[in-house]
Amino acid sequence: METHPFANTHLRIELNERLYLRDPQQTDLGRRLMAESIKLIDEIGFEQFTFKRLAIRIESTEASLYRYFENKHRLLVYLVSWYWAWLSYQIRFHTHNVPNPAERLRLMLRILTRGHQCDAATMQVDGAALYRIVVNEASKAYLTKDVDQDNQAGLFREYKRLAAGIAAVVSEINPTYPYPHMLVSTLLEATRKQLFFAQHLPSLTNSAEQKTAEETVYAFLENLVFKALT
Amino acid sequence: METHPFANTHLRIELNERLYLRDPQQTDLGRRLMAESIKLIDEIGFEQFTFKRLAIRIESTEASLYRYFENKHRLLVYLVSWYWAWLSYQIRFHTHNVPNPAERLRLMLRILTRGHQCDAATMQVDGAALYRIVVNEASKAYLTKDVDQDNQAGLFREYKRLAAGIAAVVSEINPTYPYPHMLVSTLLEATRKQLFFAQHLPSLTNSAEQKTAEETVYAFLENLVFKALT
DNA sequence: CTCGGTATGATAGTAACACTATCATAAACG
DNA sequence: CGTTTATGATAGTGTTACTATCATACCGAG
Numbered sequence: 274m275e276t277h278p279f280a281n282t283h284l285r286i287e288l289n290e291r292l293y294l295r296d297p298q299q300t301d302l303g304r305r306l307m308a309e310s311i312k313l314i315d316e317i318g319f320e321q322f323t324f325k326r327l328a329i330r331i332e333s334t335e336a337s338l339y340r341y342f343e344n345k346h347r348l349l350v351y352l353v354s355w356y357w358a359w360l361s362y363q364i365r366f367h368t369h370n371v372p373n374p375a376e377r378l379r380l381m382l383r384i385l386t387r388g389h390q391c392d393a394a395t396m397q398v399d400g401a402a403l404y405r406i407v408v409n410e411a412s413k414a415y416l417t418k419d420v421d422q423d424n425q426a427g428l429f430r431e432y433k434r435l436a437a438g439i440a441a442v443v444s445e446i447n448p449t450y451p452y453p454h455m456l457v458s459t460l461l462e463a464t465r466k467q468l469f470f471a472q473h474l475p476s477l478t479n480s481a482e483q484k485t486a487e488e489t490v491y492a493f494l495e496n497l498v499f500k501a502l503t
Numbered sequence: 504m505e506t507h508p509f510a511n512t513h514l515r516i517e518l519n520e521r522l523y524l525r526d527p528q529q530t531d532l533g534r535r536l537m538a539e540s541i542k543l544i545d546e547i548g549f550e551q552f553t554f555k556r557l558a559i560r561i562e563s564t565e566a567s568l569y570r571y572f573e574n575k576h577r578l579l580v581y582l583v584s585w586y587w588a589w590l591s592y593q594i595r596f597h598t599h600n601v602p603n604p605a606e607r608l609r610l611m612l613r614i615l616t617r618g619h620q621c622d623a624a625t626m627q628v629d630g631a632a633l634y635r636i637v638v639n640e641a642s643k644a645y646l647t648k649d650v651d652q653d654n655q656a657g658l659f660r661e662y663k664r665l666a667a668g669i670a671a672v673v674s675e676i677n678p679t680y681p682y683p684h685m686l687v688s689t690l691l692e693a694t695r696k697q698l699f700f701a702q703h704l705p706s707l708t709n710s711a712e713q714k715t716a717e718e719t720v721y722a723f724l725e726n727l728v729f730k731a732l733t
Numbered sequence: 734c735t736c737g738g739t740a741t742g743a744t745a746g747t748a749a750c751a752c753t754a755t756c757a758t759a760a761a762c763g
Numbered sequence: 764c765g766t767t768t769a770t771g772a773t774a775g776t777g778t779t780a781c782t783a784t785c786a787t788a789c790c791g792a793g
Contacts, residue, residue: 295769302770318648323750337770339752412642418548420703433706451709452723458700458707459693459727466692467685473650476663477688479681493682497689500730525740532741553779567741569781 286358289427292351295341305331306341307355308397310348315402319349319410349406350414350428356407357431360388361438374445379495381439385464386491408465436461447502456501460494467493516588519657522581525571535561536571537585538627540578545632549579549640579636580644580658586637587661590618591668604675609725611669615694616721638695666691677732686731690724697723 286298297303309331314322322345324338342348363384368377388404415429423429436457443453450456470477471486481489516528527533539561544552552575554568572578593614598607618634645659653659666687673683680686700707701716711719 300769320647324752325750334771334773335752336754336772340769344751409646412646415704416639416642416699417550424704429704433704436707452726454707454709455697455720455723456727459689459697462692462696463689467689469646470688474645474654474659474663477666477684479684490685493685496682497686497727497731500733501727503730530740554781555779564742564744565781566743566783570740574780 286355286362288351288354288358289430291426292347292354292428293342294339297341297351302331302333302337303341304397305333306338307352308399311352311398311402311406314349314352314410315399315405319345319406319413346414346417349410350423352403353407353411353414354428354431356388356403356411357435360384361431361435364435364438374442375499378439378442378446378498381442382460382491382494382498385461386468386487386494408468411465412462432461443498443502450502456498460498463494464490516585516592518581518584518588519660521656522577522584522658523572524569527571527581532561532563532567533571534627535563536568537582538629541582541628541632541636544579544582544640545629545635549575549636549643576644576647579640580653582633583637583641583644584658584661586618586633586641587665590614591661591665594665594668604672605729608669608672608676608728611672612690612721612724612728615691616698616717616724638698641695642692662691673728673732680732686728690728693724694720 290296295303297307306327310322310327313327313330317326324335324345328335328338342351364381367384368380371377371380388407390400415423417423436454439460440453440457443450443456467478467490468486471480471490478486479489479493480486484492520526525533527537536557540552540557543557543560547556554565554575558565558568572581594611597614598610601607601610618637620630645653647653666684669690670683670687673680673686697708697720698716701710701720708716709719709723710716714722
């Protein structure tokens with residue numbers, strides 16, 4: 274339950290039960306729901322996405338899908354949480370034997386900005402599409418009138434857990450830095466926003482001709498964070 | 504039409520014509536639309552907000568409101584743009600005779616984090632409510648599948664203009680800093696996000712007991728930006 | 734004072750959306 | 764073998780996001 278040493282073994286991601294009505298990872302329909310909703314949301318955007326459309330796509334029915342999630346908003350929170358949990362796992366996996374905290378933080382930044390390299394084997398999910406959803410739609414998960422309720426129900430646990438993990442490293446690098454949590458949440462948000470801007474509002478970024486957006490964002494964030502910590 | 508030297512004179516904020524179908528600042532109904540939509544969106548949130556509800560509230564009709572804005576998304580973009588334009592004006596007004604660029608940037612940060620102190624006289628709009636809308640909903644203005652179209656139509660001009668203005672000061676402080684635009688857009692986004700987190704997801708921030716959220720966010724951002732520029 | 738445009742209101746209608754309920758059925762499990 | 768359990772099929776409801784049409788009230792020009 275703790276570790277899965279074999280590549281082939283399915284990585285079991287445990288999420289807050291209150292995110293769903295029925296666990297989509299337990300059943301065939303649930304897994305199709307997840308895999309296809311990721312593709313569909315990526316294609317048409319979250320506002321255009323409906324359970325009806327998804328049902329047609331996976332040749333199921335609206336009613337069946339509503340048995341898994343109360344509504345599409347909960348599904349979004351679920352998908353995003355799943356991504357954060359997966360990212361936490363990736364980070365743990367790639368940094369657990371790196372003793373230098375600065376080096377560990379750099380590795381985390383790398384993983385954050387290259388979040389799409391989800392090994393396809395992990396689940397049947399399209400990692401690149403899920404990453405695009407996180408970039409484009411993740412903010413909508415908490416920018417609602419229900420934030421406080423949702424938060425109390427623990428729906429943002431995975432995000433907060435990830436942030437706390439990174440903040441710990443920040444404090445390890447510089448224990449006197451007064452804003453580790455703010456720095457980390459700014460970091461997490463900025464990663465996505467800058468990638469979004471690079472694609473859609475380039476005047477808000479500094480895109481270098483010869484570099485990819487990810488590399489530029491990484492360089493910017495590395496510079497920002499380590500200067501803040503000195 | 505160009506300048507209004509008297510305090511009592513209504514500040515005329517010129518926005519991209521493509522933001523609206525009919526200029527809401529020109530008519531009585533338009534101004535009521537603006538003022539009341541701000542209050543209503545603030546109260547119930549953008550997803551719950553409908554033209555129908557607003558029409559009932561201002562004792563008009565749905566059809567009449569649709570003559571001003573294509574849909575509620577355009578209205579949101581308009582309101583947010585209005586805020587950015589107003590903020591640009593505030594910044595120009597308060598910094599035009601400050602020679603030191605570092606001091607100017609600090610003033611800008613102050614104005615950004617205290618954006619709610621909209622002098623009520625400016626329009627009939629509720630400045631505090633509009634600021635809350637900017638914090639809670641502004642991201643939704645561009646996080647859509649239509650970003651590129653909307654951007655091409657110039658709907659985000661005010662935001663980009665504001666960012667460019669601040670970026671110029673950043674470059675004035677340190678002309679060799681390689682990421683002025685990224686720093687500024689990160690700054691603008693982080694301001695809102697951190698205020699949101701302080702209110703709803705405090706574990707993502709470092710809230711000091713004796714300080715207000717605005718002061719803490721200001722201190723954090725000032726530290727972050729000036730360290731980045733040294 | 735009349736004429737013509739302009740802003741608004743009143744009313745109606747439509748397609749899609751966001752569900753909820755009920756009943757049938759087939760597989761899985763004990 | 765009987766009973767849960769998951770799914771499908773179908774129907775229905777209230778709301779949303781518009782669009783269309785027509786009436787009316789006002790306002791400025793001739």
